[in-house]
Amino acid sequence: MRGLNTRIVSLATTAAAVVVTAVASTPAAHATVVGTPVLRYSFDKGFSDDSGHGHALTVYAVRGGTTAAVANGAGQALRFPKHCTGRKCPRVVLQTASTDELNPGTAAFRYGATILLPKKETTSGQNVLQKGYSSAGGQYKLQIDGRAGRPSCVLVGTGRRGIHQARSPVSVADGAWHTIECQRSGSTLSVTVDGVVRDTATVPATLSVSNAAPLSIGGKGAYADNDQFQGTVDEVWVARG
Template identity: 75%
Template sequence: MRGLTTLIFSVATAVAAVAVAAVASAPAAQAAPGTPVLRYSFDQATPSDESGHGHALTTRAVRGGSTLAVAHGTGQALRFPKHCSGQKCPRVVLQTASTDELNPGTGPFRYGATVLLPKKQTTKGQNILQKGYSHAGGQYKLQVDGKAGRPSCVLVGTGRHVIHQARSATSVADGSWHSIECHRSGAVLTVTVDGTVRGTAAIPANLSVSNAAPLSVGGKGAYADNDQFQGTLDDLWVARD
């Protein structure tokens, strides 16, 4: 009987250890600091803005581009098309309507997402989220750069064409989940990966971002050279400090 009790205890201990390891390896959902003005968990069949601000997403796609809902933690995430080069590749993005509420102006703000990107899916550049363009009206953007798969945060001021970029010193293209946050505070732009600051950039303290573009998720738009994101995306948000 003592041997049976010992065996049961050993099995229970092993099961508990496995359970703890599984929980430890599962990425925690990224909580948006500050006051969220946009948030998507992608847990619904049709993604809705869980910040309460009503920024609905519309799918824009060409050549059969689509997203696929996949399990992630207790909910789900969105998988974007795999790597494909050429003019006939599927492309897809999700976009909000144009709204001034998502323009931070000169104020402090944050934005981020949780991503999974395999090493073999990296390209010269993949956009996770962006609002605006570098040539007009200013821009803020979160992207994954180059074959190394390093995330970076980008700001371009309204009426200016200088690109300010805070690039992470570490890669996120390893097939695991990573949370990425961009933070603009005064004259500093910071990129944080999994809770650790990985890069900073100096920016003009009066830099302002205000444009009429929609916020675009997964690429610049639904066309060939759109810097298509080619991984899996979850918990995307924008917040004001």
């Protein structure tokens, strides 16, 4: 990350949460964002929002959790902590505060990321990107499910308990870069992996997502059982339309 200048918020330690390290595998292809971007992170210029909408990220970490900047082609990607079990494991997430433009309501929108995840780093579940929780206010989320490492897209409507999920039958946990996109359009939720639609799910056309929760990258939050992402991420984005 060239010219890195960011706020570090540590909940259990004063150690810096970002270090620079080596190259991350074969360079990833840049994601093509369709629609109107409202948030985008390439991590090439620290944790600033490349969309120009001002959604800068803050790092939250506990128990020495860190992210590491790794070279990815001509730019940078961000590596999260490796696999660890137990309540004393390091945890780290990146968050930006909620705004109206990050709450799509019932409108069509898309979100996604480019990730690299080795098979040995899979767990029962890892969250790449999420805004909101399944219990209240609605939610949209991109996660990697189970030891098989299958990506899925999740929507939960405001005031509703039903969880809607489109899950790829194809794993992305192979140590190579993969681009994943989630799209909600009307009553359809889809998950696309490397340009191929892998699954769709039907959602109510009236389903609305609007909450005050921050948008979080790498897990629910900096605490135990946070569904910590344990791979490398690049090109995280949210777009309308």
